[in-house]
Amino acid sequence: MLSRMSVVIAMVALLMVAAGVQAKGDSQRGQGLRYDCIECHGMDGKGNFETPEIAGLDEAYILEQLRNFYSRKRDSLDDMMHLYTEDRTDQDLQDLAAYWASMREQ
Numbered sequence: 001m002l003s004r005m006s007v008v009i010a011m012v013a014l015l016m017v018a019a020g021v022q023a024k025g026d027s028q029r030g031q032g033l034r035y036d037c038i039e040c041h042g043m044d045g046k047g048n049f050e051t052p053e054i055a056g057l058d059e060a061y062i063l064e065q066l067r068n069f070y071s072r073k074r075d076s077l078d079d080m081m082h083l084y085t086e087d088r089t090d091q092d093l094q095d096l097a098a099y100w101a102s103m104r105e106q
């Protein structure tokens with residue numbers, strides 16, 4: 001018979017697994033959030049003359065940059081990237097990073 005303690009340990013372990021899954025960016029959800037980005041970075045994420053390409057960059061790199069823009073650790077032209085990240089949750093930033101990183105070169 002399971003002791004009460006082992007049930008508690010099993011539940012804590014399950015919660016930790018669930019939290020770990022949540023911490024990873026969800027590119028499906030990120031796809032739904034991309035509309036704010038495409039006006040400058042383009043539908044394909046390739047950017048334009050004043051906006052860098054973001055499609056296919058490393059997920060961890062994109063996430064780090066988004067967090068840096070959010071906290072203003074990294075500046076951007078006219079503060080643009082801060083304005084487009086300041087209203088977002090960290091989960092949004094993770095999902096956006098996962099989405100743009102998953103976009104392959106055509």
Ligand code: HEC
Pocket residue numbers: 034036037038039040041050051052053054062065066075076077080081084085096097100
């Ligand atoms: C109003 C135009 C504009 C919008 C909208 C915009 N960006 Fe940007 N983004 C820029 C510009 C300009 C830069 C270059 C910043 C700099 O270094 O001056 C940039 C830089 C970046 C970078 C850094 C790329 C690198 O190579 O380091 C990432 C990542 C990025 N944007 C992601 C996003 C995401 C995700 C969104 C949508 C939430 C978004 N951007 C919306 C204009 C925009």
